[in-house]
Amino acid sequence: MEVTIKIYGDLCKKAGTDTIRLPINENDTIDTLLIRLGKRHPVLLEAILDPTTGELKPYFNILLNGHQIQRTSGIHTKLKHKDELAIFPPVGGG
Amino acid sequence: MEYPFGGYIGQILRVDLSRKKHHVEPLPKDLARNYLGGLGFAARILFDELKPKIDPLGPENELIVSTGPLTGTVWPTSGRFAVAAKSPLTGVWGEAHCGGFFGPMLKYAGYDVLIIQGRSEKPVYLWVDDGSVEIKPAKDLWGHNTAETINMVREIHGDPQIEVLSIGKAGENLVKFACIVNNYYDVAGRTGLGAVMGAKNLKAIAARGTNGVKVSNEEEFLRLAAEGYDRVFKEERLDGLKYYGTSPPLIDMKRLVGDLPTKNHQTLIFKEAEKFGCKAVERYFVKSRACFACPIMCKKIHKIHSGKEESIMKAPEYESTCAFGPNCGSGDYRAILEANTLCDLFGMDTMSAGTVVAWLMECYEKGIVTKKDCDGLEMNWGNSGAIVTLMEKIANRDGIGNLLAEGVYRAARKLGRGSMKYAMHVKKMEMDLNDGRGHRSLGLTQATSPRGSCHMRSLVVVDQGFAFKKVATERYGKDKLPEICDPYAEKYKALAVKDCEDVYAIRDSLTMCWYACGWPPAFWINDFAAAAAATTGIKEFGNVKEMYLIAARICNLRRAFNLREGLGANGDTLPERILKEPIPDGPSKGQVVNLKIMLRDYYELRKWPNGIPSRKTLVDLGLEDVAEELKRLGRI
Numbered sequence: 231m232e233v234t235i236k237i238y239g240d241l242c243k244k245a246g247t248d249t250i251r252l253p254i255n256e257n258d259t260i261d262t263l264l265i266r267l268g269k270r271h272p273v274l275l276e277a278i279l280d281p282t283t284g285e286l287k288p289y290f291n292i293l294l295n296g297h298q299i300q301r302t303s304g305i306h307t308k309l310k311h312k313d314e315l316a317i318f319p320p321v322g323g324g
Numbered sequence: 325m326e327y328p329f330g331g332y333i334g335q336i337l338r339v340d341l342s343r344k345k346h347h348v349e350p351l352p353k354d355l356a357r358n359y360l361g362g363l364g365f366a367a368r369i370l371f372d373e374l375k376p377k378i379d380p381l382g383p384e385n386e387l388i389v390s391t392g393p394l395t396g397t398v399w400p401t402s403g404r405f406a407v408a409a410k411s412p413l414t415g416v417w418g419e420a421h422c423g424g425f426f427g428p429m430l431k432y433a434g435y436d437v438l439i440i441q442g443r444s445e446k447p448v449y450l451w452v453d454d455g456s457v458e459i460k461p462a463k464d465l466w467g468h469n470t471a472e473t474i475n476m477v478r479e480i481h482g483d484p485q486i487e488v489l490s491i492g493k494a495g496e497n498l499v500k501f502a503c504i505v506n507n508y509y510d511v512a513g514r515t516g517l518g519a520v521m522g523a524k525n526l527k528a529i530a531a532r533g534t535n536g537v538k539v540s541n542e543e544e545f546l547r548l549a550a551e552g553y554d555r556v557f558k559e560e561r562l563d564g565l566k567y568y569g570t571s572p573p574l575i576d577m578k579r580l581v582g583d584l585p586t587k588n589h590q591t592l593i594f595k596e597a598e599k600f601g602c603k604a605v606e607r608y609f610v611k612s613r614a615c616f617a618c619p620i621m622c623k624k625i626h627k628i629h630s631g632k633e634e635s636i637m638k639a640p641e642y643e644s645t646c647a648f649g650p651n652c653g654s655g656d657y658r659a660i661l662e663a664n665t666l667c668d669l670f671g672m673d674t675m676s677a678g679t680v681v682a683w684l685m686e687c688y689e690k691g692i693v694t695k696k697d698c699d700g701l702e703m704n705w706g707n708s709g710a711i712v713t714l715m716e717k718i719a720n721r722d723g724i725g726n727l728l729a730e731g732v733y734r735a736a737r738k739l740g741r742g743s744m745k746y747a748m749h750v751k752k753m754e755m756d757l758n759d760g761r762g763h764r765s766l767g768l769t770q771a772t773s774p775r776g777s778c779h780m781r782s783l784v785v786v787d788q789g790f791a792f793k794k795v796a797t798e799r800y801g802k803d804k805l806p807e808i809c810d811p812y813a814e815k816y817k818a819l820a821v822k823d824c825e826d827v828y829a830i831r832d833s834l835t836m837c838w839y840a841c842g843w844p845p846a847f848w849i850n851d852f853a854a855a856a857a858a859t860t861g862i863k864e865f866g867n868v869k870e871m872y873l874i875a876a877r878i879c880n881l882r883r884a885f886n887l888r889e890g891l892g893a894n895g896d897t898l899p900e901r902i903l904k905e906p907i908p909d910g911p912s913k914g915q916v917v918n919l920k921i922m923l924r925d926y927y928e929l930r931k932w933p934n935g936i937p938s939r940k941t942l943v944d945l946g947l948e949d950v951a952e953e954l955k956r957l958g959r960i
Contacts, residue, residue: 239564239573239602248603288794289561289844296580296911298789301810316580320561321573322785322792322843324642324758324766 231255231311235267237274239319245274254309260292261305263315278317289320329356330540331393331859337435337457339450341524342383342442346457351436357862358946360874361392363419363832365437366408367881370417371950373439376888376957380412380516381498381523383443389430389489389529390437392835393859396428396537396616397545400552401837401847403428403616412523413500413516413676413731414752416886416895417774420503420517421832423615424510429487432533440524449477449528454535462527466496469669470505477530489529492671493719495522499729501676501754505668509623509638510615513673515753515775516731540861548858552847556619561844566612568602569624570839571642576601579650581789581811582910583762586650587705588682589748589755589901592762593910596655600645605657608639615837622839628658640664640674643779646757647678652685653705662712670719679754680728680735681714686746693739699723750777751895760898760917761907763788764810765817767917768926771896772821774882782825785843787811795845799823814918818925826875827852833878877945879930880937884950887959893935896923936960 235250242248252266268275278290286292292299293316299307309315327334332351339346359368366388378384387409394402405427411418430438434455447462465473473490487507494502495518502518503511521527539545556562564573578584579597586594598604608626615623624639640648640660644667648660667674687693688703695702699717701710701724717725727735732754736747748755753776760767765784773781786796787809796808800819807815824842827849831841834852841847849871857866864870886895897903898919906914927933931941939960942951954960 238576240567242603286791289791291577291789291791293580296582298581298791298811300789300791300793300806318577318791319564319573320791320844321564321577322788323570323574323838324756324763324779324783 233263233309233311233313233315235263236314236316238316239321241274241277241317241319244277245271254311258309259306260294260299260309260315263309264305291318291321292316293318327351328353329393329860329862330538331397332356332361333431333434333436333537335435336437336439337452338439338441339457339459340442341440341444341448341459341526344444344459346459356393356860358874358877360830360833360856360865361436362390362395362406362835363408363829364874364878365390365833366406366419367878367885369437369439370408370410371881371885374410378410380410380415380418381519383441383524385410385520385523387440387517387520387524388437389440391427391431392833394834394836394855396431397539397549397859398617399549399836399855399859400556401615401618401620401840402835403618404835404837405430406832406835407504407512407517409517409520411515411517411753411775412498412519414776416751416776416889416891417882418515418517418520419775420512420514421780421835422504422506422510422512423618423837424487424506425616426487426489426506426531427835428616429531429533431537432535433531434533434535438529440526443523444525447525447527449530450526451481452529452531454533465527467493469493470671471508471669473528474508477528481530481532483532486530486532490671491518491521491527492669494670494672494729495519496527497719497721497729498522499672499718499721500731500734501673503671503673505671509613509668511668511673514675514778516673518671539859541858544858545855548854552851553619555846556840559844559846562620562846565622565839566620568606569622569639569641571640571645572600572602572605574642575645578762581762582907582912583759583811584650585646585755585757585759587653588651588686588746589759589899590686591908591910592759592912594650597650599655599657600649600660605639610636618837620839626661628661630658637661637665638668643757644674644678647675648681648711651678651682651757652711654708654711655706656708659708659712663715666712666715666719670715672715672719675756676731676754677715677718678757679748680718680732681711683732683736683743683746683748684714684724684728687739687743690746692741692743697724745900748899748901750898751775751891753777755899760902760919761915762811762912764812764814764917765821767898767902767919768817768821768922771898771919771923772825772926774886780838781828782821783838783842784817784820784824786820787813787817812912812915814921817922818929821922822926822929825879826872829875829878830871833874873945877947880942880945880947881950883932883937884942884947884954887936887954888957892959896935
């Protein structure tokens with residue numbers, strides 16, 4: 231099983247790529263995936279997680295298949311095969 | 325005698341084009357004290373000086389160009405100014421705001437406010453040079469585009485530093501959504517104020533000044549300004565804006581969350597939108613531009629290669645990208661750039677221009693108009709050649725362009741055949757490229773904006789995602805979560821919209837840019853209060869409550885202006901599509917806007933029973949004279 235992580239805006243520059251594919255196991259959640267992502271791209275994780283709390287920094291958005299994860303179970307949302315995760319730096323407006 | 329408050333020059337320049345006269349008036353101290361500047365000045369002056377029901381394109385209308393106490397100082401992002409008049413597009417309150425360098429230059433030339441009244445018999449331009457004023461013939465400028473006009477005026481006076489406000493063909497031809505352009509790319513875009521200039525035969529306003537702006541408490545002002553720059557430089561939430569500008573990051577986010585108006589708002593998902601995102605557009609970047617005193621530099625310049633030819637073009641803002649791209653079903657970025665550039669040169673608002681084209685495309689799709697009706701153009705979704713061709717036709721009022729030049733409401737009314745159903749407007753102004761079905765507070769913002777559909781008067785960001793929880797909690801309290809951050813919930817949205825409308829009224833009166841306070845909130849109303857007090861020396865300005873009082877005064881005055889024209893709660897609505905047609909696909913699938921709930925809450929917070937300010941509301945704000953006039957006219 232595999233998921234795709236798309237990285238947007240200036241975060242791509244920190245990650246050095248805009249698309250990362252990672253394998254997942256049954257019952258894996260977004261937070262376990264982020265830990266795995268951090269091992270491969272420590273700079274990216276540093277950019278989006280608060281170093282003291284380990285929580286997602288305010289204003290960063292994670293979408294799972296276009297839906298904001300905070301509307302469901304947040305970073306504890308379970309992942310399934312072919313899910314697409316989008317990580318956004320702060321952006322707002324119209 | 326020196327003006328008693330810092331930040332202001334203390335002078336209004338009044339120009340009567342009919343009589344070819346001008347004179348200087350002192351800036352009334354009460355005006356500064358009660359209305360702050362920029363937008364606030366314009367609201368009070370227009371309410372006092374315009375009679376209801378005048379023709380917006382007649383000599384009785386007045387065009388106000390107004391600065392604030394921060395304009396021309398080094399305060400970060402303060403190089404803006406307001407333009408206002410009765411709008412020829414909506415027939416009610418018209419305002420537009422602009423960056424660039426004109427506002428500071430007007431103050432350096434000796435004036436806080438310009439009031440243009442009357443109508444010249446022949447084309448003229450206004451030349452304001454360090455206190456001296458001339459109304460000069462513009463026969464040779466007439467017919468030229470905005471960039472040529474700016475260059476010609478600078479050549480005439482032999483000074484490339486002169487700041488010029490200009491109209492293009494659209495303003496000359498009284499296109500109802502003609503705009504005013506400063507410095508090639510900076511635009512007072514909405515409500516058709518370029519047509520007001522055109523109707524006055526006023527081709528341009530040029531200014532040169534060598535004076536400065538004196539602030540009251542210099543030490544405190546410089547401390548706050550330095551802290552402000554530091555905040556902007558260190559603000560990592562501004563990184564995307566600094567690097568990519570306003571459009572690509574927003575396009576990327578809005579396309580994924582299902583909030584990108586597509587095909588005249590038929591849906592909020594556009595499959596080709598990735599072509600306008602950060603990754604796709606970055607390759608065209610060559611440099612960044614800044615407005616006066618702005619360290620953000622959000623304006624991006626593109627270099628485009630076409631065969632052996634190379635063009636330098638302004639990168640479009642989000643609204644322009646969406647207006648000519650997704651909302652017209654086009655994935656052709658070069659065509660968007662071309663349409664955007666033509667709008668700047670002809671002097672037309674991109675949001676209105678894109679929306680009238682999208683309306684025509686939907687009419688074509690539904691069989692309401694034929695190829696013959698459209699001068700032989702096939703108005704299929706995404707026909708980028710037709711989009712670009714129509715820009716020229718609209719500006720010149722040529723063929724079908726003459727119908728579209730009237731704006732979508734009048735065009736649909738004239739065409740008939742059931743086309744009004746597809747006219748996306750509020751109060752006769754074309755919709756901005758946002759949709760309350762994907763971002764709920766925007767529905768209320770668009771419905772209540774005094775100038776017609778507009779996101780800028782009270783754009784709430786906190787319900788663009790749960791990532792804004794922290795700022796929502798700080799502003800409105802933890803008990804408002806999660807609904808206040810939910811893009812699909814109506815609850816608490818009126819609270820946020822009303823608050824933003826107040827804060828932005830102060831922003832537009834000081835005057836400052838949206839991008840340092842709307843998102844991200846590097847500055848908010850407490851910062852505005854501190855800056856206003858240090859600049860002017862008016863101690864009361866340092867109190868946030870006083871700022872909210874001034875804001876409420878301005879918001880009620882704009883409402884009263886519209887009420888006097890007969891527009892009240894009847895204008896606070898949205899197109900039927902937004903209220904009744906559920907989004908067919910994507911993350912916002914099934915969403916519609918329940919406007920009634922949000923309006924009820926908004927009126928309650930504003931103390932406007934049934935949408936009308938009560939006498940007590942007006943009197944409490946010091947607007948007893950306004951209450952009297954509304955009563956005399958039978959409006960309250």
